[in-house]
Structures are given as C-alpha cells and as structure tokens.
Amino acid sequence: AQSVTQLGSHVSVSEGALVLLRCNYSSSVPPYLFWYVQYPNQGLQLLLKYTSAATLVKGINGFEAEFKKSETSFHLTKPSAHMSDAAEYFCAVSGNTGFQKLVFGTGTRLLVSP
Amino acid sequence: GAGVSQSPSNKVTEKGKDVELRCDPISGHTALYWYRQSLGQGLEFLIYFQGNSAPDKSGLPSDRFSAERTGGSVSTLTIQRTQQEDSAVYLCASSSSGGAGANVLTFGAGSRLTVL
Numbered sequence: 001a002q003s004v005t006q007l008g009s010h011v012s013v014s015e016g017a018l019v020l021l022r023c024n025y026s027s028s029v030p031p032y033l034f035w036y037v038q039y040p041n042q043g044l045q046l047l048l049k050y051t052s053a054a055t056l057v058k059g060i061n062g063f064e065a066e067f068k069k070s071e072t073s074f075h076l077t078k079p080s081a082h083m084s085d086a087a088e089y090f091c092a093v094s095g096n097t098g099f100q101k102l103v104f105g106t107g108t109r110l111l112v113s114p
Numbered sequence: 115g116a117g118v119s120q121s122p123s124n125k126v127t128e129k130g131k132d133v134e135l136r137c138d139p140i141s142g143h144t145a146l147y148w149y150r151q152s153l154g155q156g157l158e159f160l161i162y163f164q165g166n167s168a169p170d171k172s173g174l175p176s177d178r179f180s181a182e183r184t185g186g187s188v189s190t191l192t193i194q195r196t197q198q199e200d201s202a203v204y205l206c207a208s209s210s211s212g213g214a215g216a217n218v219l220t221f222g223a224g225s226r227l228t229v230l
Binding site: 034036046049090100103106 | 147149155156157159162170205207217218219221222223224
C-alpha cells in the first residue's frame with residue numbers, strides 16, 4: 001500500500017524567495033512519485049515525476065524535486081518564487097510496476113506575496 | 115480526443131436524486147481513474163479501470179456509488195440517492211500504457227456536484 005503526507009496545508013513566501021513544499025511517502029514497493037499542480041480555476045497538470053532514472057528531477061516552470069530514499073521524502077523546491085506560482089500542489093505516489101493507482105496527498109496551497 | 119472531457123461541468127441536484135457523471139478519456143489511453151476533490155480533503159481515489167482487468171473499486175465510499183466503462187473508453191460514474199456530503203468536484207483522469215506515460219495522469223476539468 002502507498003500513501004503520502006504533505007506537511008503544511010498552506011505555505012506563504014515572498015516573491016523571489018525559496019519555495020519548499022514537503023512530501024513524505026510510504027510505500028511497500030519501490031515507488032514512482034509525482035507532483036501535480038492546480039492553478040486557480042484550472043485542472044490538475046503534471047509538474048514532474050520520479051520513475052527511478054535519476055534522484056533529482058526537474059519539472060516545468062523551474063521546479064525540481066529530489067527523491068531521498070533514506071528519508072522517504074520527495075520535497076518540491078524552486079529557488080525563486082514568482083507570483084504566477086500561486087496554486088495548489090499535490091504530491092502523489094504509485095508502485096513502480098505496471099499500472100497502479102495514484103494515491104494523492106491532501107495538497108499544499110502556495111501563497112506568494114509581492 | 116485531444117483531452118479528457120467530462121460532463122456535465124456543473125450539476126445541482128436535490129438530496130435523494132440519482133446523478134450520472136460522464137468521462138471521455140484521451141483516445142488510446144487504457145487506464146481511467148475517478149477521483150473526488152472536496153474542500154480541504156485533497157484528492158480521494160474512487161475507482162480505477164485498466165484495460166479489460168477487473169476495476170479497482172476500493173475507493174468507492176458506499177454502495178450508492180458505482181462506475182462502468184463501456185468498450186474500454188467512455189466511463190460513467192453513478193451516484194444513487196445523493197446526500198449532501200456527496201457535494202464535491204469529481205475528477206476523471208486517463209493514462210497511456212507502459213513506458214514513460216504509465217501512471218502519468220491527464221485530468222479532465224471535473225464535474226462539480228452540488229446536492230441541496
């Protein structure tokens with residue numbers, strides 16, 4: 001079974017500051033890990049994914065995440081926040097063999113102030 | 115189609131009525147998922163179809179909820195005798211088979227259900 005925990009339902013940063021959104025996972029098998037983003041009044045879209053090729057994964061809009069097996073973490077970062085990054089971010093996990101359902105976290109809303 | 119299409123986009127119904135929500139996945143995507151998004155609850159997994167395999171229904175919250183997928187394409191989520199707690203956005207997603215596309219979900223815009 002898989003699950004993810006996102007620490008902090010809301011994260012506030014100033015424009016230009018570092019963005020750090022935390023995700024810890026639990027999985028009985030080697031996982032695939034994902035970050036999805038939901039902009040206001042829009043559907044969810046894939047930000048980046050880890051599928052065991054490389055532990056540091058780069059996604060769209062300057063975001064990246066690092067898979068740390070020892071810490072069971074997959075935190076999302078961006079060096080410098082932009083106002084357009086304000087959105088809700090969801091971490092998700094699945095098993096790494098064949099088709100497996102994606103289990104999502106409860107989401108973290110990122111607020112960016114000028 | 116070009117994307118995942120869901121209908122209706124909005125549905126307001128009275129408590130006790132049945133509702134049907136439709137999802138038309140991306141052509142060729144063999145996996146189809148239904149999730150429910152409620153305020154402050156994140157995305158709750160409901161059901162998952164993959165090809166001709168038996169669906170994973172482990173997330174359906176009660177026997178009032180059912181879903182089917184006809185011909186490996188269009189899916190319908192049915193909620194019988196709706197309750198106010200069923201009010202939520204119901205999201206459908208699909209993914210392709212194997213390789214880099216496996217488990218990468220493309221979401222529809224959702225069907226917002228309001229039960230009065």
